[in-house]
Amino acid sequence: MDVKDILSKCDHTLLNQTATWEEIKAICDDGIKYKTASVCIPPSFVKRAKDYVGDKLVICTVIGFPNGYNTTETKVFETTDAIKNGADEIDMVINIGELKAKNYEFVEDEIKKIKSACGDKILKVIVETCLLTDEEKIKTCELVTNAGADFIKTSTGFSKAGATFDDIELFSKHIGKNVKMKAAGGISSIEDAERFIDLGASRLGTSRIVKIVKSQEK
Secondary structure (H helix, E strand, O other), X not given: OOXXXXXXXXXXXXXXXXXXXXXXXXXHHHHHHHOOOEEEEOHHHHHHHHHHHOOOOXXXXXXXXXXXXXXXXXXXXHHHHHHHOOOOEEEEEOOHHHHHOOOHHHHHHHHHHHHHHHOOOEXXXXXXXXXXXXXXXXXXXXXXXXXXXXXXXXXXXXXXXXXXXXXXXXHHHHOOOOOEEEEEOOOOOHHHHHHHHHOOXXXXXXXXXXXXXXXXXX
């Protein structure tokens, strides 16, 4: 697989608590140069980033991040605010505790409300697979599909593990036909990125692929 094809599926990510505007601006420059699918950045930088890149790059941000236990009303407000500031895509974290309590109606309804707030913007739903059983992962596929989200996403990258090949294989068997998959967290090589894509992931949440490509240019 051509590295340009891999880059075109990468949400080039910087979500560290210590991220500065200069660092965000640098990954925006890289996103434009390497034609990544988007940059995924903290909500507080969305407006500056959108003003900086204009239509040259898709801006993605995170909602209810990284723990997912904000109230639904807070997540909806975050979503509305992010889109007003110029976000093109939204990556939200589900309420994991409600999922584990089998309060499935709550989880599905919350995703629906955030999708409604997104309008025609893409919504990716982070389910934090490292905290779920296989049964719970299969159930999230159903809930994400029923709620009308665009993507199911494995991980925040802030918990105890990130994406695995097994999780993407499991998702691919249980998501609806209109739901795509994003693998995120711990993708550290071109080979791993290619494997996730071969397994069906349409997006990769990673900062390392661009770094690898830049290092090979030296």
